[in-house]
Amino acid sequence: MTQDEKIRILVAKPGLDGHDRGAKVIATAFRDAGFEVIYTGLHQTPEMIVDAAIQEDVDVVSLSILSGAHMTLFQRVLDLLRERGGEEIHVIGGGIIPEEDAAKLREMGVGEIFGPGTPTGAPIEYIRRRFETGRGQSQQGTEEAAKEGDAT
Amino acid sequence: MTPSALEAVEEIASRVRNRDRRGLARGLSWIEDRTPAGRALLDRLYRADHPAHRVGITGPPGSGKSTIVNELTRRLRARGAAVGILAVDPSSPFTGGAILGDRIRMQDHSSDPDVFIRSMASRGSLGGLAAASIEASELLEAAGFDWILLETVGVGQSEMEVVEAADTTVLVLVPESGDAVQVMKAGVMEGGDVFVINKYDREGGDRLEKEVSLMLELSRELNATGVADRWEPPICRTVALRADGIDALLEAIDRHRAHLERDPERRREVRSRKIARRLRTQLRDRLVGGLVRRWDLEGWVAETTARIQEGKGSPYALVDSLVARLLEEGVPGARDDARRSEGRGAEERP
Ligand SMILES: Nc1nc2c(ncn2[C@@H]2O[C@H](COP(=O)(O)OP(=O)(O)OP(=O)(O)O)[C@@H](O)[C@H]2O)c(=O)[nH]1
Ligand SMILES: [Mg+2]
Numbered sequence: 229m230t231q232d233e234k235i236r237i238l239v240a241k242p243g244l245d246g247h248d249r250g251a252k253v254i255a256t257a258f259r260d261a262g263f264e265v266i267y268t269g270l271h272q273t274p275e276m277i278v279d280a281a282i283q284e285d286v287d288v289v290s291l292s293i294l295s296g297a298h299m300t301l302f303q304r305v306l307d308l309l310r311e312r313g314g315e316e317i318h319v320i321g322g323g324i325i326p327e328e329d330a331a332k333l334r335e336m337g338v339g340e341i342f343g344p345g346t347p348t349g350a351p352i353e354y355i356r357r358r359f360e361t362g363r364g365q366s367q368q369g370t371e372e373a374a375k376e377g378d379a380t
Numbered sequence: 381m382t383p384s385a386l387e388a389v390e391e392i393a394s395r396v397r398n399r400d401r402r403g404l405a406r407g408l409s410w411i412e413d414r415t416p417a418g419r420a421l422l423d424r425l426y427r428a429d430h431p432a433h434r435v436g437i438t439g440p441p442g443s444g445k446s447t448i449v450n451e452l453t454r455r456l457r458a459r460g461a462a463v464g465i466l467a468v469d470p471s472s473p474f475t476g477g478a479i480l481g482d483r484i485r486m487q488d489h490s491s492d493p494d495v496f497i498r499s500m501a502s503r504g505s506l507g508g509l510a511a512a513s514i515e516a517s518e519l520l521e522a523a524g525f526d527w528i529l530l531e532t533v534g535v536g537q538s539e540m541e542v543v544e545a546a547d548t549t550v551l552v553l554v555p556e557s558g559d560a561v562q563v564m565k566a567g568v569m570e571g572g573d574v575f576v577i578n579k580y581d582r583e584g585g586d587r588l589e590k591e592v593s594l595m596l597e598l599s600r601e602l603n604a605t606g607v608a609d610r611w612e613p614p615i616c617r618t619v620a621l622r623a624d625g626i627d628a629l630l631e632a633i634d635r636h637r638a639h640l641e642r643d644p645e646r647r648r649e650v651r652s653r654k655i656a657r658r659l660r661t662q663l664r665d666r667l668v669g670g671l672v673r674r675w676d677l678e679g680w681v682a683e684t685t686a687r688i689q690e691g692k693g694s695p696y697a698l699v700d701s702l703v704a705r706l707l708e709e710g711v712p713g714a715r716d717d718a719r720r721s722e723g724r725g726a727e728e729r730p
Binding site: 234255256260261265266267269275276279280283284285312313314 | 479
Protein backbone atom coordinates (compact mmCIF):
# COMPACT_ATOMS: atom_id res chain seq x y z
CA MET A 229 0.00 0.00 0.00
CA THR A 230 1.41 3.43 -0.84
CA GLN A 231 1.50 6.11 1.82
CA ASP A 232 -1.20 8.09 0.03
CA GLU A 233 -3.65 5.22 0.09
CA LYS A 234 -6.25 4.94 2.80
CA ILE A 235 -8.71 2.21 3.60
CA ARG A 236 -12.20 3.67 3.14
CA ILE A 237 -15.13 2.31 5.11
CA LEU A 238 -18.81 3.13 4.95
CA VAL A 239 -20.42 2.87 8.37
CA ALA A 240 -24.17 2.64 7.98
CA LYS A 241 -27.07 2.08 10.27
CA PRO A 242 -29.98 0.50 8.39
CA GLY A 243 -33.39 -0.07 9.87
CA LEU A 244 -35.90 1.93 11.80
CA ASP A 245 -34.60 1.92 15.36
CA GLY A 246 -33.36 5.26 16.51
CA HIS A 247 -30.00 4.52 18.10
CA ASP A 248 -26.75 5.18 16.35
CA ARG A 249 -24.51 5.06 19.39
CA GLY A 250 -22.99 1.75 18.35
CA ALA A 251 -22.37 3.00 14.82
CA LYS A 252 -20.77 6.18 16.14
CA VAL A 253 -18.50 4.25 18.47
CA ILE A 254 -17.26 2.01 15.68
CA ALA A 255 -16.90 4.98 13.28
CA THR A 256 -14.70 6.76 15.81
CA ALA A 257 -12.63 3.64 16.44
CA PHE A 258 -12.09 3.22 12.70
CA ARG A 259 -11.01 6.82 12.36
CA ASP A 260 -8.57 6.42 15.24
CA ALA A 261 -7.18 3.36 13.47
CA GLY A 262 -6.35 5.62 10.51
CA PHE A 263 -9.23 4.64 8.23
CA GLU A 264 -11.40 7.09 6.30
CA VAL A 265 -14.94 6.60 7.51
CA ILE A 266 -17.93 7.71 5.50
CA TYR A 267 -20.73 8.04 7.98
CA THR A 268 -24.25 8.31 6.63
CA GLY A 269 -26.36 8.41 9.75
CA LEU A 270 -29.61 6.71 10.73
CA HIS A 271 -32.43 5.03 8.83
CA GLN A 272 -30.52 3.95 5.77
CA THR A 273 -32.21 1.74 3.20
CA PRO A 274 -30.07 -0.89 1.46
CA GLU A 275 -30.39 1.20 -1.74
CA MET A 276 -28.99 4.29 -0.03
CA ILE A 277 -26.18 2.27 1.52
CA VAL A 278 -25.14 0.72 -1.77
CA ASP A 279 -25.43 4.02 -3.68
CA ALA A 280 -23.13 5.65 -1.15
CA ALA A 281 -20.71 2.71 -1.14
CA ILE A 282 -20.36 2.85 -4.93
CA GLN A 283 -19.93 6.64 -5.16
CA GLU A 284 -17.45 6.70 -2.30
CA ASP A 285 -15.48 3.73 -3.70
CA VAL A 286 -15.20 2.18 -0.26
CA ASP A 287 -13.33 -1.03 0.47
CA VAL A 288 -15.63 -2.08 3.28
CA VAL A 289 -19.27 -1.58 4.21
CA SER A 290 -19.83 -1.99 7.93
CA LEU A 291 -23.47 -2.41 8.94
CA SER A 292 -24.64 -1.88 12.49
CA ILE A 293 -27.86 -3.72 12.98
CA LEU A 294 -30.13 -3.96 15.99
CA SER A 295 -33.56 -4.37 14.51
CA GLY A 296 -33.59 -8.13 13.97
CA ALA A 297 -34.15 -7.83 10.23
CA HIS A 298 -30.50 -8.61 9.61
CA MET A 299 -30.96 -11.56 7.25
CA THR A 300 -32.99 -9.62 4.68
CA LEU A 301 -30.97 -6.43 5.07
CA PHE A 302 -27.61 -8.11 4.48
CA GLN A 303 -29.03 -10.14 1.60
CA ARG A 304 -30.39 -7.01 -0.05
CA VAL A 305 -27.12 -5.10 0.36
CA LEU A 306 -25.11 -7.99 -1.11
CA ASP A 307 -27.53 -8.34 -4.04
CA LEU A 308 -27.50 -4.63 -4.84
CA LEU A 309 -23.71 -4.46 -4.64
CA ARG A 310 -23.51 -7.30 -7.13
CA GLU A 311 -26.08 -5.65 -9.40
CA ARG A 312 -24.20 -2.35 -9.48
CA GLY A 313 -20.71 -3.65 -10.04
CA GLY A 314 -19.60 -3.42 -6.43
CA GLU A 315 -19.22 -7.13 -5.76
CA GLU A 316 -15.64 -6.75 -4.57
CA ILE A 317 -16.70 -4.42 -1.76
CA HIS A 318 -16.33 -6.30 1.49
CA VAL A 319 -19.34 -6.37 3.82
CA ILE A 320 -19.06 -6.82 7.57
CA GLY A 321 -21.56 -6.35 10.36
CA GLY A 322 -22.05 -5.82 14.02
CA GLY A 323 -24.96 -5.99 16.39
CA ILE A 324 -27.18 -8.52 18.06
CA ILE A 325 -27.06 -11.44 15.66
CA PRO A 326 -27.43 -15.05 16.87
CA GLU A 327 -24.46 -17.27 16.04
CA GLU A 328 -26.45 -19.57 13.77
CA ASP A 329 -27.56 -16.56 11.69
CA ALA A 330 -24.00 -15.27 11.65
CA ALA A 331 -22.87 -18.59 10.19
CA LYS A 332 -25.52 -18.29 7.46
CA LEU A 333 -24.48 -14.71 6.72
CA ARG A 334 -20.86 -15.76 6.28
CA GLU A 335 -22.05 -18.38 3.83
CA MET A 336 -23.96 -15.70 1.93
CA GLY A 337 -20.76 -13.71 1.49
CA VAL A 338 -20.63 -11.45 4.54
CA GLY A 339 -17.02 -11.22 5.67
CA GLU A 340 -17.41 -11.28 9.41
CA ILE A 341 -19.96 -10.57 12.09
CA PHE A 342 -18.92 -8.90 15.32
CA GLY A 343 -21.40 -9.54 18.10
CA PRO A 344 -22.19 -7.30 21.07
CA GLY A 345 -19.31 -6.93 23.48
CA THR A 346 -16.66 -7.48 20.80
CA PRO A 347 -13.80 -5.07 21.49
CA THR A 348 -13.47 -2.50 18.70
CA GLY A 349 -9.94 -3.76 18.12
CA ALA A 350 -11.30 -6.95 16.57
CA PRO A 351 -12.86 -5.52 13.40
CA ILE A 352 -9.89 -3.17 13.01
CA GLU A 353 -7.44 -6.08 13.11
CA TYR A 354 -9.63 -8.02 10.72
CA ILE A 355 -9.71 -5.18 8.18
CA ARG A 356 -6.00 -4.46 8.47
CA ARG A 357 -5.18 -8.08 7.78
CA ARG A 358 -7.50 -8.19 4.81
CA PHE A 359 -6.02 -5.11 3.15
CA GLU A 360 -2.41 -5.71 4.07
CA THR A 361 -1.39 -5.81 0.45
CA GLY A 362 -3.35 -2.79 -0.70
CA ARG A 363 -6.85 -1.62 -1.39
CA GLY A 364 -8.44 -4.59 -3.06
CA GLN A 365 -10.54 -2.93 -5.68
CA SER A 366 -8.46 -0.04 -6.90
CA GLN A 367 -5.42 -2.27 -7.16
CA GLN A 368 -5.31 -2.62 -10.90
CA GLY A 369 -4.46 0.92 -11.73
CA THR A 370 -2.78 2.03 -8.57
CA GLU A 371 -0.52 -0.83 -7.58
CA GLU A 372 1.31 -1.17 -10.83
CA ALA A 373 1.43 2.55 -11.25
CA ALA A 374 2.62 3.11 -7.71
CA LYS A 375 5.38 0.58 -8.16
CA GLU A 376 6.49 2.36 -11.25
CA GLY A 377 6.47 5.71 -9.47
CA ASP A 378 8.47 4.50 -6.50
CA ALA A 379 10.84 2.17 -8.23
CA THR A 380 13.50 4.68 -9.21
CA MET B 381 3.27 2.81 -17.21
CA THR B 382 2.79 -0.79 -18.24
CA PRO B 383 0.47 -1.69 -21.12
CA SER B 384 -2.09 -3.21 -18.78
CA ALA B 385 -2.06 -0.11 -16.57
CA LEU B 386 -2.59 2.05 -19.66
CA GLU B 387 -5.44 -0.17 -20.71
CA ALA B 388 -7.03 0.29 -17.28
CA VAL B 389 -6.68 4.07 -17.71
CA GLU B 390 -8.41 3.99 -21.09
CA GLU B 391 -11.18 1.84 -19.71
CA ILE B 392 -11.86 4.15 -16.77
CA ALA B 393 -11.64 7.19 -19.07
CA SER B 394 -14.39 5.87 -21.28
CA ARG B 395 -16.50 4.88 -18.29
CA VAL B 396 -16.11 8.40 -16.88
CA ARG B 397 -17.22 9.92 -20.19
CA ASN B 398 -20.33 7.73 -20.03
CA ARG B 399 -20.89 8.80 -16.47
CA ASP B 400 -20.65 5.23 -15.24
CA ARG B 401 -20.78 5.65 -11.48
CA ARG B 402 -18.48 2.82 -10.55
CA GLY B 403 -15.88 3.92 -13.09
CA LEU B 404 -16.08 7.53 -11.98
CA ALA B 405 -15.73 6.48 -8.34
CA ARG B 406 -12.66 4.42 -9.17
CA GLY B 407 -11.07 7.28 -11.09
CA LEU B 408 -11.65 9.59 -8.13
CA SER B 409 -9.82 7.12 -5.90
CA TRP B 410 -6.84 7.13 -8.22
CA ILE B 411 -6.78 10.90 -7.95
CA GLU B 412 -7.14 10.86 -4.17
CA ASP B 413 -4.34 8.31 -3.90
CA ARG B 414 -2.12 10.63 -6.00
CA THR B 415 -1.22 7.89 -8.48
CA PRO B 416 0.30 8.19 -11.96
CA ALA B 417 -2.81 6.39 -13.22
CA GLY B 418 -4.92 9.26 -11.88
CA ARG B 419 -2.80 11.81 -13.72
CA ALA B 420 -2.87 9.81 -16.94
CA LEU B 421 -6.65 9.72 -16.63
CA LEU B 422 -6.87 13.50 -16.16
CA ASP B 423 -4.54 14.06 -19.07
CA ARG B 424 -6.96 12.22 -21.33
CA LEU B 425 -10.06 13.90 -19.97
CA TYR B 426 -8.87 17.48 -19.41
CA ARG B 427 -11.20 20.11 -20.88
CA ALA B 428 -9.72 23.51 -21.45
CA ASP B 429 -13.17 24.90 -22.31
CA HIS B 430 -14.20 24.39 -18.70
CA PRO B 431 -17.92 23.71 -19.28
CA ALA B 432 -19.00 23.11 -15.66
CA HIS B 433 -19.69 25.92 -13.24
CA ARG B 434 -17.88 25.34 -9.94
CA VAL B 435 -19.30 26.74 -6.75
CA GLY B 436 -17.10 26.64 -3.66
CA ILE B 437 -18.99 26.72 -0.38
CA THR B 438 -16.95 27.42 2.70
CA GLY B 439 -17.47 28.54 6.25
CA PRO B 440 -16.85 27.55 9.85
CA PRO B 441 -17.64 24.02 11.11
CA GLY B 442 -21.34 23.43 11.55
CA SER B 443 -22.40 26.64 9.80
CA GLY B 444 -24.84 24.76 7.55
CA LYS B 445 -22.76 24.23 4.40
CA SER B 446 -24.01 20.70 3.72
CA THR B 447 -27.61 21.71 4.33
CA ILE B 448 -27.15 24.55 1.84
CA VAL B 449 -25.53 22.21 -0.71
CA ASN B 450 -28.48 19.86 -0.34
CA GLU B 451 -30.99 22.65 -0.99
CA LEU B 452 -29.04 24.14 -3.90
CA THR B 453 -28.85 20.69 -5.45
CA ARG B 454 -32.62 20.26 -5.20
CA ARG B 455 -33.14 23.49 -7.14
CA LEU B 456 -30.47 22.76 -9.74
CA ARG B 457 -32.02 19.34 -10.32
CA ALA B 458 -35.42 20.95 -10.80
CA ARG B 459 -33.86 22.86 -13.69
CA GLY B 460 -32.62 19.59 -15.13
CA ALA B 461 -28.93 20.22 -14.41
CA ALA B 462 -26.64 17.37 -13.35
CA VAL B 463 -24.80 18.09 -10.11
CA GLY B 464 -21.48 16.75 -8.83
CA ILE B 465 -20.67 17.33 -5.17
CA LEU B 466 -17.30 17.15 -3.44
CA ALA B 467 -17.34 17.43 0.32
CA VAL B 468 -13.90 17.84 1.87
CA ASP B 469 -13.28 17.28 5.57
CA PRO B 470 -10.04 17.38 7.53
CA SER B 471 -8.09 14.23 8.31
CA SER B 472 -6.93 13.71 11.85
CA PRO B 473 -3.36 14.96 12.04
CA PHE B 474 -2.63 12.30 14.63
CA THR B 475 -3.90 9.12 13.03
CA GLY B 476 -4.47 10.12 9.41
CA GLY B 477 -8.03 8.83 9.72
CA ALA B 478 -11.17 10.85 9.16
CA ILE B 479 -14.91 10.80 9.71
CA LEU B 480 -16.66 12.16 6.65
CA GLY B 481 -20.23 12.99 7.60
CA ASP B 482 -21.46 15.45 5.03
CA ARG B 483 -23.60 12.88 3.21
CA ILE B 484 -25.93 12.76 6.21
CA ARG B 485 -27.48 16.06 5.09
CA MET B 486 -27.50 15.17 1.40
CA GLN B 487 -29.50 11.96 1.59
CA ASP B 488 -32.30 13.34 -0.59
CA HIS B 489 -30.05 13.01 -3.62
CA SER B 490 -28.01 9.92 -2.86
CA SER B 491 -29.90 7.73 -5.33
CA ASP B 492 -30.42 10.31 -8.08
CA PRO B 493 -28.46 9.20 -11.17
CA ASP B 494 -27.80 12.84 -12.09
CA VAL B 495 -26.20 13.62 -8.75
CA PHE B 496 -22.84 12.25 -7.65
CA ILE B 497 -21.62 12.87 -4.11
CA ARG B 498 -18.07 12.18 -3.04
CA SER B 499 -16.50 12.77 0.36
CA MET B 500 -12.80 13.54 0.49
CA ALA B 501 -10.42 13.73 3.42
CA SER B 502 -7.68 16.32 3.41
CA ARG B 503 -5.04 13.59 4.04
CA GLY B 504 -1.35 14.58 4.15
CA SER B 505 -0.24 17.83 5.67
CA LEU B 506 2.30 18.62 2.95
CA GLY B 507 -0.03 20.08 0.36
CA GLY B 508 -2.10 17.92 -1.90
CA LEU B 509 -5.60 18.78 -0.76
CA ALA B 510 -6.11 21.65 -3.16
CA ALA B 511 -4.60 19.73 -6.05
CA ALA B 512 -6.61 16.59 -5.33
CA SER B 513 -9.95 18.34 -5.07
CA ILE B 514 -9.35 20.50 -8.13
CA GLU B 515 -8.45 17.35 -10.04
CA ALA B 516 -11.51 15.59 -8.71
CA SER B 517 -13.72 18.39 -10.00
CA GLU B 518 -12.06 18.07 -13.39
CA LEU B 519 -13.06 14.44 -13.44
CA LEU B 520 -16.65 15.31 -12.53
CA GLU B 521 -16.59 17.89 -15.30
CA ALA B 522 -15.42 15.26 -17.78
CA ALA B 523 -18.32 13.10 -16.64
CA GLY B 524 -20.69 15.81 -17.81
CA PHE B 525 -21.86 17.36 -14.57
CA ASP B 526 -23.10 20.89 -15.29
CA TRP B 527 -22.57 22.17 -11.78
CA ILE B 528 -19.93 21.18 -9.29
CA LEU B 529 -20.43 22.09 -5.65
CA LEU B 530 -17.32 21.99 -3.46
CA GLU B 531 -17.82 22.06 0.29
CA THR B 532 -14.85 22.73 2.58
CA VAL B 533 -14.49 23.92 6.13
CA GLY B 534 -13.22 27.47 5.98
CA VAL B 535 -10.09 27.07 8.01
CA GLY B 536 -6.57 26.87 6.75
CA GLN B 537 -4.81 27.91 3.63
CA SER B 538 -5.33 24.84 1.51
CA GLU B 539 -9.08 24.85 2.14
CA MET B 540 -9.22 28.43 0.89
CA GLU B 541 -7.26 27.40 -2.17
CA VAL B 542 -9.92 24.83 -2.90
CA VAL B 543 -12.74 27.32 -2.97
CA GLU B 544 -10.70 29.97 -4.73
CA ALA B 545 -10.29 27.54 -7.58
CA ALA B 546 -14.08 27.67 -7.92
CA ASP B 547 -15.81 30.03 -10.33
CA THR B 548 -18.11 31.34 -7.62
CA THR B 549 -17.11 31.29 -3.97
CA VAL B 550 -19.87 31.34 -1.38
CA LEU B 551 -18.87 32.26 2.14
CA VAL B 552 -21.24 30.99 4.84
CA LEU B 553 -21.28 32.84 8.14
CA VAL B 554 -23.46 32.30 11.18
CA PRO B 555 -24.28 34.59 14.09
CA GLU B 556 -22.39 32.40 16.57
CA SER B 557 -19.18 32.31 14.53
CA GLY B 558 -18.03 35.62 15.95
CA ASP B 559 -18.06 39.04 14.38
CA ALA B 560 -17.07 40.03 10.88
CA VAL B 561 -13.79 41.56 12.00
CA GLN B 562 -12.58 38.11 12.97
CA VAL B 563 -13.70 36.79 9.63
CA MET B 564 -11.77 39.51 7.88
CA LYS B 565 -8.71 38.86 9.99
CA ALA B 566 -8.80 35.26 8.88
CA GLY B 567 -8.33 36.62 5.40
CA VAL B 568 -11.38 34.95 3.97
CA MET B 569 -13.40 38.07 3.14
CA GLU B 570 -11.52 38.83 -0.08
CA GLY B 571 -12.29 35.41 -1.45
CA GLY B 572 -16.07 35.68 -1.23
CA ASP B 573 -18.25 36.36 -4.29
CA VAL B 574 -21.47 35.76 -2.40
CA PHE B 575 -21.95 36.06 1.35
CA VAL B 576 -24.50 34.00 3.25
CA ILE B 577 -25.69 34.71 6.74
CA ASN B 578 -27.16 31.33 7.62
CA LYS B 579 -29.12 30.45 10.76
CA TYR B 580 -30.80 33.79 10.44
CA ASP B 581 -33.45 32.34 12.78
CA ARG B 582 -30.90 32.71 15.56
CA GLU B 583 -30.17 35.86 17.44
CA GLY B 584 -27.52 38.19 16.05
CA GLY B 585 -28.07 37.63 12.34
CA ASP B 586 -28.95 41.25 11.64
CA ARG B 587 -25.93 42.50 13.56
CA LEU B 588 -23.59 40.22 11.64
CA GLU B 589 -25.20 41.29 8.40
CA LYS B 590 -24.56 44.94 9.20
CA GLU B 591 -20.94 44.24 10.00
CA VAL B 592 -20.37 42.27 6.83
CA SER B 593 -21.98 44.94 4.72
CA LEU B 594 -19.78 47.57 6.36
CA MET B 595 -16.70 45.50 5.58
CA LEU B 596 -17.72 45.09 2.00
CA GLU B 597 -18.35 48.80 1.64
CA LEU B 598 -14.93 49.54 3.05
CA SER B 599 -13.15 47.22 0.66
CA ARG B 600 -15.22 48.68 -2.18
CA GLU B 601 -13.98 52.15 -1.36
CA LEU B 602 -10.40 51.00 -1.04
CA ASN B 603 -10.55 49.30 -4.41
CA ALA B 604 -12.55 51.95 -6.23
CA THR B 605 -10.47 52.24 -9.36
CA GLY B 606 -13.27 53.15 -11.68
CA VAL B 607 -13.67 49.72 -13.20
CA ALA B 608 -17.04 49.58 -14.86
CA ASP B 609 -19.33 46.66 -14.14
CA ARG B 610 -17.48 45.60 -11.01
CA TRP B 611 -18.94 42.65 -9.10
CA GLU B 612 -20.37 43.65 -5.78
CA PRO B 613 -20.72 40.65 -3.47
CA PRO B 614 -24.32 40.38 -2.30
CA ILE B 615 -25.32 39.23 1.19
CA CYS B 616 -28.01 36.53 1.39
CA ARG B 617 -29.95 35.71 4.53
CA THR B 618 -30.82 32.05 4.84
CA VAL B 619 -32.38 29.56 7.20
CA ALA B 620 -31.11 26.52 5.37
CA LEU B 621 -32.87 24.14 7.72
CA ARG B 622 -36.22 25.46 6.46
CA ALA B 623 -34.89 26.12 2.93
CA ASP B 624 -35.57 29.84 3.46
CA GLY B 625 -33.58 32.17 1.25
CA ILE B 626 -32.07 29.45 -0.92
CA ASP B 627 -33.85 30.64 -4.07
CA ALA B 628 -32.31 34.07 -3.58
CA LEU B 629 -28.92 32.49 -2.97
CA LEU B 630 -29.07 30.53 -6.20
CA GLU B 631 -30.17 33.65 -8.00
CA ALA B 632 -27.11 35.48 -6.64
CA ILE B 633 -24.88 32.63 -7.83
CA ASP B 634 -26.55 32.78 -11.26
CA ARG B 635 -25.95 36.51 -11.41
CA HIS B 636 -22.28 36.03 -10.57
CA ARG B 637 -21.98 33.40 -13.27
CA ALA B 638 -23.62 35.74 -15.78
CA HIS B 639 -21.29 38.51 -14.66
CA LEU B 640 -18.26 36.30 -15.33
CA GLU B 641 -19.55 35.28 -18.73
CA ARG B 642 -20.82 38.66 -19.88
CA ASP B 643 -17.49 40.19 -20.77
CA PRO B 644 -15.30 37.92 -22.93
CA GLU B 645 -12.22 39.94 -21.99
CA ARG B 646 -12.81 39.45 -18.28
CA ARG B 647 -13.66 35.84 -18.86
CA ARG B 648 -10.33 35.25 -20.58
CA GLU B 649 -8.50 37.05 -17.85
CA VAL B 650 -10.20 35.17 -15.03
CA ARG B 651 -9.63 31.89 -16.79
CA SER B 652 -5.96 32.54 -17.43
CA ARG B 653 -5.44 33.54 -13.82
CA LYS B 654 -7.04 30.24 -12.84
CA ILE B 655 -4.92 28.21 -15.19
CA ALA B 656 -1.77 29.86 -13.83
CA ARG B 657 -2.88 29.19 -10.28
CA ARG B 658 -3.71 25.67 -11.29
CA LEU B 659 -0.21 25.18 -12.66
CA ARG B 660 1.31 26.49 -9.46
CA THR B 661 -0.78 24.14 -7.32
CA GLN B 662 0.05 21.23 -9.56
CA LEU B 663 3.75 22.07 -9.59
CA ARG B 664 3.92 22.41 -5.86
CA ASP B 665 2.02 19.21 -5.34
CA ARG B 666 4.15 17.24 -7.78
CA LEU B 667 7.43 18.72 -6.60
CA VAL B 668 6.77 18.46 -2.90
CA GLY B 669 4.96 15.13 -3.20
CA GLY B 670 7.66 13.69 -5.42
CA LEU B 671 10.49 14.80 -3.17
CA VAL B 672 8.72 13.67 -0.02
CA ARG B 673 8.36 10.22 -1.47
CA ARG B 674 11.74 9.88 -3.09
CA TRP B 675 13.78 11.22 -0.24
CA ASP B 676 11.49 9.83 2.43
CA LEU B 677 11.09 13.32 3.84
CA GLU B 678 8.46 12.17 6.32
CA GLY B 679 11.17 9.93 7.72
CA TRP B 680 13.53 12.90 7.70
CA VAL B 681 10.96 14.93 9.67
CA ALA B 682 10.72 12.20 12.28
CA GLU B 683 14.48 11.83 12.62
CA THR B 684 15.13 15.54 12.64
CA THR B 685 12.41 16.14 15.21
CA ALA B 686 14.26 13.79 17.53
CA ARG B 687 17.55 15.55 16.82
CA ILE B 688 16.11 18.95 17.60
CA GLN B 689 14.58 17.60 20.76
CA GLU B 690 17.99 16.36 21.86
CA GLY B 691 19.32 19.87 21.36
CA LYS B 692 21.29 19.05 18.23
CA GLY B 693 20.52 21.97 15.97
CA SER B 694 17.63 24.23 15.05
CA PRO B 695 14.94 23.75 12.38
CA TYR B 696 16.47 26.65 10.39
CA ALA B 697 19.91 25.21 9.91
CA LEU B 698 18.70 21.65 9.46
CA VAL B 699 16.15 22.54 6.79
CA ASP B 700 18.64 24.86 5.09
CA SER B 701 21.26 22.17 4.80
CA LEU B 702 18.74 19.60 3.58
CA VAL B 703 17.43 21.96 0.90
CA ALA B 704 20.95 22.92 -0.15
CA ARG B 705 21.79 19.26 -0.54
CA LEU B 706 18.63 18.61 -2.57
CA LEU B 707 19.26 21.56 -4.86
CA GLU B 708 22.95 20.96 -5.42
CA GLU B 709 23.12 17.23 -5.66
CA GLY B 710 19.80 16.96 -7.38
CA VAL B 711 17.66 13.92 -6.90
CA PRO B 712 19.61 10.73 -7.54
CA GLY B 713 18.41 9.23 -10.76
CA ALA B 714 16.21 12.18 -11.68
CA ARG B 715 18.19 12.98 -14.79
CA ASP B 716 18.05 9.38 -15.96
CA ASP B 717 14.29 9.53 -15.51
CA ALA B 718 13.98 12.64 -17.60
CA ARG B 719 15.99 11.12 -20.41
CA ARG B 720 14.02 7.93 -20.29
CA SER B 721 10.64 9.63 -20.45
CA GLU B 722 11.75 11.84 -23.33
CA GLY B 723 12.66 8.70 -25.18
CA ARG B 724 9.31 7.15 -24.43
CA GLY B 725 7.31 9.97 -25.90
CA ALA B 726 3.93 11.50 -25.35
CA GLU B 727 2.09 8.64 -23.72
CA GLU B 728 4.40 8.99 -20.74
CA ARG B 729 3.37 12.52 -19.91
CA PRO B 730 3.17 12.69 -16.14
N1 LIG C 1 -31.13 26.84 13.53
C1 LIG C 1 -30.62 26.52 12.35
N2 LIG C 1 -29.91 25.40 12.24
C2 LIG C 1 -29.39 25.11 11.03
C3 LIG C 1 -29.58 25.93 9.90
N3 LIG C 1 -28.93 25.37 8.85
C4 LIG C 1 -28.36 24.25 9.31
N4 LIG C 1 -28.64 24.06 10.61
C5 LIG C 1 -28.19 22.97 11.48
O1 LIG C 1 -26.80 23.13 11.75
C6 LIG C 1 -26.18 21.86 11.90
C7 LIG C 1 -24.98 21.77 10.98
O2 LIG C 1 -25.42 21.76 9.64
P1 LIG C 1 -24.53 21.21 8.46
O3 LIG C 1 -25.25 21.48 7.20
O4 LIG C 1 -24.09 19.82 8.73
O5 LIG C 1 -23.28 22.20 8.62
P2 LIG C 1 -21.85 22.10 7.92
O6 LIG C 1 -21.35 23.48 7.81
O7 LIG C 1 -21.95 21.30 6.67
O8 LIG C 1 -21.03 21.29 9.01
P3 LIG C 1 -19.57 20.65 8.86
O9 LIG C 1 -19.51 20.00 7.51
O10 LIG C 1 -19.53 19.66 9.98
O11 LIG C 1 -18.61 21.77 9.03
C8 LIG C 1 -27.25 20.82 11.61
O12 LIG C 1 -27.76 20.36 12.82
C9 LIG C 1 -28.27 21.60 10.83
O13 LIG C 1 -29.55 21.06 10.96
C10 LIG C 1 -30.36 27.12 10.07
O14 LIG C 1 -30.55 27.91 9.14
N5 LIG C 1 -30.84 27.36 11.30
MG1 LIG D 1 -20.85 19.62 6.10
